[in-house]
Amino acid sequence: MSDLINTTSKEESEILAVEIAGIKFKNPVLTASGTFGYGLDFANLIDLNRLGGFCSKGLSPKPMKGNPPPRIVETHGGMLNAIGLQNIGAKAFVTDKLPLLRNYDTKVIANVFGYSLEEYVEAIEILNDGEGIAAYELNISCPNVKQGGIVIGNSPVAAAEVTEAVKRVAKRPVIVKLSPNVTSIKELALAVQSAGADAFSLINTLVGMSIDIYTRRPRIANVTGGLSGPAVKPVAVRMCYEVAQVANIPIIGIGGIANWMDAVEFFIAGAKAIQVGTANYYDPCCTMKIIDGLLEYCQKQNISNISQLVNTLTR
Amino acid sequence: MSDLINTTSKEESEILAVEIAGIKFKNPVLTASGTFGYGLDFANLIDLNRLGGFCSKGLSPKPMKGNPPPRIVETHGGMLNAIGLQNIGAKAFVTDKLPLLRNYDTKVIANVFGYSLEEYVEAIEILNDGEGIAAYELNISCPNVKQGGIVIGNSPVAAAEVTEAVKRVAKRPVIVKLSPNVTSIKELALAVQSAGADAFSLINTLVGMSIDIYTRRPRIANVTGGLSGPAVKPVAVRMCYEVAQVANIPIIGIGGIANWMDAVEFFIAGAKAIQVGTANYYDPCCTMKIIDGLLEYCQKQNISNISQLVNTLTR
Amino acid sequence: MKEIIVTVKNIRHFGSAYCQLTLEVPTSLNIEPGQFAMLKPAGSLEPLLRRAMAFYQSQEINGNTLVDFIFHILGRGTQSLAQLHIGDKVEFLGPLGKSFSLEPAKTTHRAILVGGGVGTPALLILAQELCKEGIDLSIFLGARSINDLIGIEDFSRLNTHLVVSTDDGSFGEKGFVTAALTNFLEENKDKEFTLYTCGPDIMMHRTTEIANRYGIKTYASLEARMACGFGVCVGCVVETKTAQDSVYSRVCVEGPVFEGNEVIWCE
Amino acid sequence: MKEIIVTVKNIRHFGSAYCQLTLEVPTSLNIEPGQFAMLKPAGSLEPLLRRAMAFYQSQEINGNTLVDFIFHILGRGTQSLAQLHIGDKVEFLGPLGKSFSLEPAKTTHRAILVGGGVGTPALLILAQELCKEGIDLSIFLGARSINDLIGIEDFSRLNTHLVVSTDDGSFGEKGFVTAALTNFLEENKDKEFTLYTCGPDIMMHRTTEIANRYGIKTYASLEARMACGFGVCVGCVVETKTAQDSVYSRVCVEGPVFEGNEVIWCE
Numbered sequence A, B: 001m002s003d004l005i006n007t008t009s010k011e012e013s014e015i016l017a018v019e020i021a022g023i024k025f026k027n028p029v030l031t032a033s034g035t036f037g038y039g040l041d042f043a044n045l046i047d048l049n050r051l052g053g054f055c056s057k058g059l060s061p062k063p064m065k066g067n068p069p070p071r072i073v074e075t076h077g078g079m080l081n082a083i084g085l086q087n088i089g090a091k092a093f094v095t096d097k098l099p100l101l102r103n104y105d106t107k108v109i110a111n112v113f114g115y116s117l118e119e120y121v122e123a124i125e126i127l128n129d130g131e132g133i134a135a136y137e138l139n140i141s142c143p144n145v146k147q148g149g150i151v152i153g154n155s156p157v158a159a160a161e162v163t164e165a166v167k168r169v170a171k172r173p174v175i176v177k178l179s180p181n182v183t184s185i186k187e188l189a190l191a192v193q194s195a196g197a198d199a200f201s202l203i204n205t206l207v208g209m210s211i212d213i214y215t216r217r218p219r220i221a222n223v224t225g226g227l228s229g230p231a232v233k234p235v236a237v238r239m240c241y242e243v244a245q246v247a248n249i250p251i252i253g254i255g256g257i258a259n260w261m262d263a264v265e266f267f268i269a270g271a272k273a274i275q276v277g278t279a280n281y282y283d284p285c286c287t288m289k290i291i292d293g294l295l296e297y298c299q300k301q302n303i304s305n306i307s308q309l310v311n312t313l314t315r
Numbered sequence C, D: 001m002k003e004i005i006v007t008v009k010n011i012r013h014f015g016s017a018y019c020q021l022t023l024e025v026p027t028s029l030n031i032e033p034g035q036f037a038m039l040k041p042a043g044s045l046e047p048l049l050r051r052a053m054a055f056y057q058s059q060e061i062n063g064n065t066l067v068d069f070i071f072h073i074l075g076r077g078t079q080s081l082a083q084l085h086i087g088d089k090v091e092f093l094g095p096l097g098k099s100f101s102l103e104p105a106k107t108t109h110r111a112i113l114v115g116g117g118v119g120t121p122a123l124l125i126l127a128q129e130l131c132k133e134g135i136d137l138s139i140f141l142g143a144r145s146i147n148d149l150i151g152i153e154d155f156s157r158l159n160t161h162l163v164v165s166t167d168d169g170s171f172g173e174k175g176f177v178t179a180a181l182t183n184f185l186e187e188n189k190d191k192e193f194t195l196y197t198c199g200p201d202i203m204m205h206r207t208t209e210i211a212n213r214y215g216i217k218t219y220a221s222l223e224a225r226m227a228c229g230f231g232v233c234v235g236c237v238v239e240t241k242t243a244q245d246s247v248y249s250r251v252c253v254e255g256p257v258f259e260g261n262e263v264i265w266c267e
């Protein structure tokens, strides 16, 4: 990629560079699936070449139409969404998006989901042929239609099955994205870890609901939706910390991150990188500010590489 | 109680009166345990005689010292707390608080917890002798020290055991307060219901965490704390709705309620009454405003009794 | 599209329900009719999300651009915008969205504008440009009552054929704007028009149906709850027809302007 | 204790770090020295919780009370208070907490005040009342630098024995206030005093230790993060000694004023 403009200063790259599952990220600031489109939409808002990486909108083997509106509603400190995983499909991503994305020097993580084991595998096989994908991220927070619609990510067994099946075919590292809607995030993490996952990312959204008191209808057509934004940060930090106690693979922290201070909380709690989600909507350039802030913080605290922060909670 | 001033207008009592587990509340606006002290602290802030009822601070057989500070920290749209259930003990509640509380015309619900089955039973037996208690509310979100510290409320089996044991001795209706930190709130509710609970209240706090990025210490001495406030409302409404689909006993909705519109959301989702928690801290008179707002809403919507709202979500 | 912090140059209140906000943007924007911006008071954390606002007016003065918005104070977002003072900072992202195309009007030589309530402001820039193009313009504006007719004088200043209706008859003709429109079309059966509309879905739907009866093409500017405003959340969709089937199109990118017959109206 | 909406009468900024807020309370409050109020901009949702602020001054004018607070702008709460304008509304709960008792000073006839940083304002009303009582008063105030000495002129106006120290020597004596205190006590071994202090825990702890050496009783006004301010959340506790053991006492009800030796200092 030597022909690409590299907009990261030498000092910045030394202090912020992190490696996860063999992938070298220029910094630990990534963006979360479903909040960054297919990456290109941000090309004229931020310097994509300065971003550590991004996760694509969730991809399925075939394109999906998604849920009827309303799909989103703002809540206190966050928002609910039920997009219904509308996406262009894995094939179109490979043929239409990747060629353009290869012009940028940032890591592309393909977020994948399915409603059965087979669909996950099918999507991965399509993406295996795509050039310019650094890793896969499995969204396991969807119902398994073949198993009576139980949410895969809510069952350690089901989650392990998907992880194993995908690992068998995946030509790239597999990051498994954990659902927070479980009694024990540790148990889920351990199951996924022993199934061969290369890294964790957490959290996905909390299931929530909002009602219009005049029409008495749910504010989201799907009735329930996923809660995200600053409101969920304390739950996300806690889960990162719990998983860090049992993990021997890297953790990518997600949940309510809106500034560099939020990011540092996740590093201390045990995350080696972070993903910014909802904040991309209301502060489209926040990732650049987060990178600036982390650099300054590390310099002030005499931290020569940011991974020195990881899992350093003092009690 | 005819000698007590009744400050509730006739119309108000007709429209807002609700009955739960045989208890007649003058209105469905209660306050949540741990956010209302032992009731008396509010006597010079609001008209206690106008309040539907309140839940006492969690009571244990013996007084408890509680956790070291810091015990609370504000988060976006909410707060974390780990008070450690500091309380004066069931005996002192009966001897020191109840006599004063009997001067007020509002329903007193004694919130009870323990670190073993025996402790729950012990506390209930002490409270059985107290005059002026309308019901018991079981806080099952505490670890069972005899069972390796697993949180009772996170296991349907353990939760059912406690419910059964308490029901055997309790001289008053038993409300079981559900923990939201579970994969399936329905499963938990069903277990507690078949164990003989007279009503549900939900939700208790979500487990969260916050870190000071300069000291790298948890912002709460206990490391993790309970998340409450408007931030959790969407999760609480969703759980009320889910439980309402399987419940044949009444639900009391809790979680982020700060105004009458929030309360109405819970009624539509399936709650027959609500409890206000964190909002009591930053808006001490909010319960009175909520009662006013509910009355006006019912009148405008031609609702002759508020229970007509319960479980009326249209899809 | 610019993501930038701008300054409140003026804020004007019409009664308690409406506001006109004038922002100074320290750069030139080329705003097309029907486009919008995402706005929120700088640094405010409640609400988190910006609100979409259609450009009402814009004026470039040596490198800077003054932009005006008119909004109805409903919930948290508009309340926080209504509390701004002169000199306060605002987070601005725009211009955004697909604009009204003047081309069809250029071929029909005549255009009709139908505005309802707070959808009306989104039509002023379009009206101005159509006049510039020398297109024969008839404007129909509707509102609940006289107090909901905001910015009406800017439309009358264009001295085109202007018909105003209010539901309660407190100003202009009594009744819905669609009634006035139908009368007009009956009297002008022989003529060709292009119709542009912005307002409540129900009004735009009826307007499209009426226009169809007279073989007139309608372009409608839609509203939807938006989280991002630039295409990445896919939260703002409306169902639109395709050759065989239908798809969910993003109001912020594929819209806000759609062909009336393209939209699967759902009120 | 009153729960009431009050009006910003004046707001004064000292540099970028400190603010003096004057509120008009439409009722009479009888405020005792060391008491505090819980404050937040009316209707603001971020932050949710009010912030505890010690009364700096209060003045009753025909039924209304003007109250002053001086605060250090640190985080979300104080930032939101610092953004208030004259005429804005504020949610007010107060007066709250156990006050400084003048009785011990009346028996010793001499009192010492030790204030540090933004703890100093909490001592002004006490100083005024001690003077009224004709008690011989020595005041020791410390701060990081001259820019952190807020309201100092109000103390000097009392013309008592006033010693000011700054850590960097930019004003008064260079060094910690505890050094000045020790010198003074060495020179006044023979006399009896009652000591009142408010400031950083570390300063109040050292002050208590020093006072103990000279057999002087100390009363310290503590700080803690507070959710409610009136005793119901039990979140604001400090560990205090009891006959046998120790308990967690609420700073907002059992405090903020504690006997220095009662407190189990933990910095």
Ligand SMILES: Cc1cc2nc3c(=O)[nH]c(=O)nc-3n(C[C@H](O)[C@H](O)[C@H](O)COP(=O)(O)OP(=O)(O)OC[C@H]3O[C@@H](n4cnc5c(N)ncnc54)[C@H](O)[C@@H]3O)c2cc1C
Binding pocket: C036, C051, C052, C053, C054, C055, C069, C070, C071, C072, C073, C074, C075, C076, C077, C078, C079, C118, C121, C122, C222, C223, C224, C225, C226, C251, C256
């Ligand atoms: C492309 C586009 C252009 C737009 N242009 C304009 C414009 O020029 N002027 C303008 O005023 N708006 C415009 N809107 C709408 C605007 O973006 C907001 O959605 C609307 O102002 C409501 O936002 P809010 O923050 O006030 O309500 P929110 O707090 O977002 O409330 C959520 C929803 O509930 C409804 N709601 C909230 N409170 C009330 C209430 N008290 N009574 C009835 N309904 C309520 C609102 O309709 C809102 O959509 C536009 C929207 C789009 C998509």
Ligand SMILES: Cc1cc2nc3c(=O)[nH]c(=O)nc-3n(C[C@H](O)[C@H](O)[C@H](O)COP(=O)(O)OP(=O)(O)OC[C@H]3O[C@@H](n4cnc5c(N)ncnc54)[C@H](O)[C@@H]3O)c2cc1C
Binding pocket: D036, D051, D052, D053, D054, D055, D069, D070, D071, D072, D073, D074, D075, D076, D077, D078, D079, D118, D121, D122, D222, D223, D224, D225, D226, D251, D256
């Ligand atoms: C009885 C009592 C009286 C008080 N009287 C006064 C008074 O008269 N004047 C006064 O200024 N304060 C007073 N306080 C403290 C005040 O209540 C707040 O706790 C303090 O101002 C911090 O609140 P905040 O909203 O600015 O910070 P928060 O947003 O609450 O931040 C949380 C905590 O982190 C710390 N913090 C936040 N941001 C920063 C930062 N940038 N740098 C360093 N630390 C930070 C703060 O100390 C704060 O406690 C009093 C407290 C009590 C209990």
Ligand SMILES: Cc1cc2nc3c(=O)[nH]c(=O)nc-3n(C[C@H](O)[C@H](O)[C@H](O)COP(=O)(O)O)c2cc1C
Binding pocket: A032, A033, A034, A035, A057, A058, A081, A083, A085, A111, A138, A139, A177, A203, A204, A205, A226, A227, A228, A229, A230, A232, A254, A255, A256, A257, A275, A276, A277, A278, A279, C233, C235
């Ligand atoms: C509108 C929206 C769409 C999302 N779509 C996806 C998705 O397709 N796949 C996925 O794994 N996560 C998806 N998420 C979850 C986010 O990636 C992220 O895990 C979550 O929002 C928490 O982070 P945040 O609080 O920073 O937003 C979506 C979130 C939002 C708000």
Ligand SMILES: Cc1cc2nc3c(=O)[nH]c(=O)nc-3n(C[C@H](O)[C@H](O)[C@H](O)COP(=O)(O)O)c2cc1C
Binding pocket: B032, B033, B034, B035, B057, B058, B081, B083, B085, B111, B138, B139, B177, B203, B204, B205, B226, B227, B228, B229, B230, B232, B254, B255, B256, B257, B275, B276, B277, B278, B279, D233, D235
């Ligand atoms: C400081 C604090 C202390 C609490 N103590 C108790 C308790 O002793 N027993 C209990 O069952 N719930 C306790 N709770 C939980 C509340 O009763 C309530 O379930 C929770 O806060 C959610 O409601 P809210 O969002 O309205 O605060 C406590 C909550 C807070 C914030």
Ligand code: FES
Binding pocket: C225, C226, C227, C228, C229, C230, C231, C232, C233, C234, C235, C236, C237, C250, C251, C252, C253
């Ligand atoms: S508002 Fe996000 S895609 Fe349209």
Ligand code: FES
Binding pocket: D225, D226, D227, D228, D229, D230, D231, D232, D233, D234, D235, D236, D237, D250, D251, D252, D253
């Ligand atoms: S602040 Fe709530 S008890 Fe002191």
